[in-house]
Structure formats: structure tokens, C-alpha cells
Amino acid sequence: xxxxxxxxxxxxxxxxxxxxxxxxxxxxxxxxxxxxxxxxxxxxxxxxxxxxxxxxxxxxxxxxxxxxxxxxxxxxxxxxxxxxxxxxxxxxxxxxxxxxxxxxxxxxxxxxxxxxxx
Amino acid sequence: xxxxxxxxxxxxxxxxxxxxxxxxxxxxxxxxxxxxxxxxxxxxxxxxxxxxxxxxxxxxxxxxxxxxxxxxxxxxxxxxxxxxxxxxxxxxxxxxxxxxxxxxxxxxxxxxxxxxxxxxxxxxxxxxxxxxxxxxxxxxxxxxxxxxxxxxxxxxxxxxxxxxxxxxxxxxx
Numbered sequence: 191x192x193x194x195x196x197x198x199x200x201x202x203x204x205x206x207x208x209x210x211x212x213x214x215x216x217x218x219x220x221x222x223x224x225x226x227x228x229x230x231x232x233x234x235x236x237x238x239x240x241x242x243x244x245x246x247x248x249x250x251x252x253x254x255x256x257x258x259x260x261x262x263x264x265x266x267x268x269x270x271x272x273x274x275x276x277x278x279x280x281x282x283x284x285x286x287x288x289x290x291x292x293x294x295x296x297x298x299x300x301x302x303x304x305x306x307x308x
Numbered sequence: 309x310x311x312x313x314x315x316x317x318x319x320x321x322x323x324x325x326x327x328x329x330x331x332x333x334x335x336x337x338x339x340x341x342x343x344x345x346x347x348x349x350x351x352x353x354x355x356x357x358x359x360x361x362x363x364x365x366x367x368x369x370x371x372x373x374x375x376x377x378x379x380x381x382x383x384x385x386x387x388x389x390x391x392x393x394x395x396x397x398x399x400x401x402x403x404x405x406x407x408x409x410x411x412x413x414x415x416x417x418x419x420x421x422x423x424x425x426x427x428x429x430x431x432x433x434x435x436x437x438x439x440x441x442x443x444x445x446x447x448x449x450x451x452x453x454x455x456x457x458x459x460x461x462x463x464x465x466x467x468x469x470x471x472x473x474x475x476x477x478x479x480x481x
């Protein structure tokens with residue numbers, strides 16, 4: 191796994207800021223610059239709090255800092271949503287269960303429309 | 309070239325006998341990374357150091373093309389260290405199936421002459437204006453008795469990268 195090749199733009203934004211890895215680590219309150227290096231190289235993924243810290247530090251959304259990963263996750267979720275939709279449509283039920291299934295299907299359709307619109 | 313040049317990831321290198329300046333472009337207007345890698349004798353055997361240091365950059369950015377700014381064909385043949393560096397780079401490039409393009413100093417200079425700048429510092433200033441990320445690396449204008457600033461090689465690499473995007477690909481060589 192490599193950094194910019196897999197769509198990790200952490201290093202680019204850090205270099206734009208002129209900060210060193212140690213300085214970024216200090217601001218985020220993590221041990222040392224070595225960890226930042228591993229995040230940049232894509233060897234480790236930052237925990238949620240650190241990721242949010244990076245977003246606040248560089249004023250760039252996490253999905254842009256880790257663009258490749260963000261796109262992969264979005265694609266996977268999309269595929270699973272499709273699978274869930276198919277499964278829900280195949281369900282046959284009556285009474286309250288059918289109402290809940292219909293509600294879920296309606297939400298899925300709205301989600302899909304929003305994505306197609308975007 | 310079949311793929312979209314606007315998003316082409318290019319690694320521009322300025323090869324010197326003891327260091328190499330590099331700039332990574334994603335399209336002609338977007339810089340991803342830049343810096344200098346040194347392979348001065350104290351770091352160990354030249355070929356190993358170059359292979360390791362340039363290899364790391366290649367692994368990190370996975371460029372689709374590499375642009376090599378060389379002083380001149382003659383110097384590449386005559387200067388032992390530059391020759392080793394260029395040959396090691398050729399090997400790395402072959403291993404990774406990346407296209408390699410050589411741009412001589414004169415061709416890069418001629419490209420920028422068309423934009424009204426002729427001196428090295430003039431080209432660097434123009435690049436600093438175009439890429440604000442590099443502006444703070446711009447060294448002050450060199451006096452005749454001073455040696456060249458360490459970071460100037462980054463601007464030479466950037467100049468080669470910009471010339472690569474500006475010059476037609478048919479001139480590839």
C-alpha cells in the first residue's frame with residue numbers, strides 16, 4: 191500500500207502547510223512523527239480522533255485527505271445497499287413487518303435518487 | 309498518449325552528481341510532493357543509495373511518467389556519477405513499466421524563453437508564482453560569488469515538469 195498512489199493526500203497537505211511530521215504529531219497530541227509518517231505512507235490508518243484532528247488541522251475533509259480510501263468505502267457501501275435492496279424486495283410479509291420493509295425500500299430509493307442527482 | 313494528460317501523474321527529476329530534486333505533478337497545475345534526495349558519498353555506494361531513495365519515491369507516488377532534466381547528453385556520458393544515477397533510474401523505470409522522458413537543460417530553457425524568462429532565477433520566480441506551495445522554498449537571487457542554493461534543484465525539476473506538460477509528447481525521447 192502506498193500513499194498518494196492509493197489516494198492518500200496527507201503528505202501533500204502537510205507539505206503545503208510547511209509543518210514537519212513531528213510538529214503535526216505534537217499538534218494532534220500523538221507520540222511522535224513516526225506515526226504521522228506511517229499514516230502518510232498508508233501503513234497505518236489513523237484512529238477516528240486523529241483523523242478528525244487532521245481534518246481540523248488542514249481544513250480539508252477526511253474524505254479528501256484519504257480520497258482513495260473514501261472512494262473504495264463509498265463503492266462498497268453502494269454495492270451492499272444494492273444487495274440489501276434486492277433482499278428486501280424478495281421479502282413477502284403482511285401487517286406491520288410489510289410496512290417497515292416498505293419504509294426501508296422507500297428510504298433506499300430516495301438514497302439512490304440523491305446519489306444519481308449528485 | 310492515450311490517457312488524460314490533465315490528470316497524468318508525473319515525477320519530474322533534476323539529476324545532479326550528489327543530489328536529485330523531485331517534484332510530483334498530478335496534471336499540469338497540481339503539485340503533490342516535492343523535495344531533494346541526497347546521495348552524497350557518505351550515504352554509501354551510489355547505485356544502492358539511488359535505487360533505494362528514488363525507489364521509495366516511485367513506490368510512494370506510482371507515476372505514469374518520469375521526466376528527467378539532465379544537464380546535457382555529453383555530461384551524462386562523461387560524468388561517472390551522473391551516468392550511474394541515470395542508468396540506475398533507467399533500471400528502476402524498466403522494472404516498474406513507467407515511461408521515461410529526457411529533457412535537456414537547453415530545451416527547458418528554450419521553453420521558458422517563449423514565456424519571457426531567460427535566467428534560472430527568473431524561471432524559479434515564475435514557478436513560485438504559479439505554484440504558491442513552492443514560493444517559500446524560493447532562494448534569494450544568487451550573487452556571482454555564491455554557490456547555488458540547495459533548494460534550487462526543486463525548481464529545476466519543476467521547470468522540467470512544466471515543460472513536459474507544455475511541450476508536445478511527440479518529442480519524447
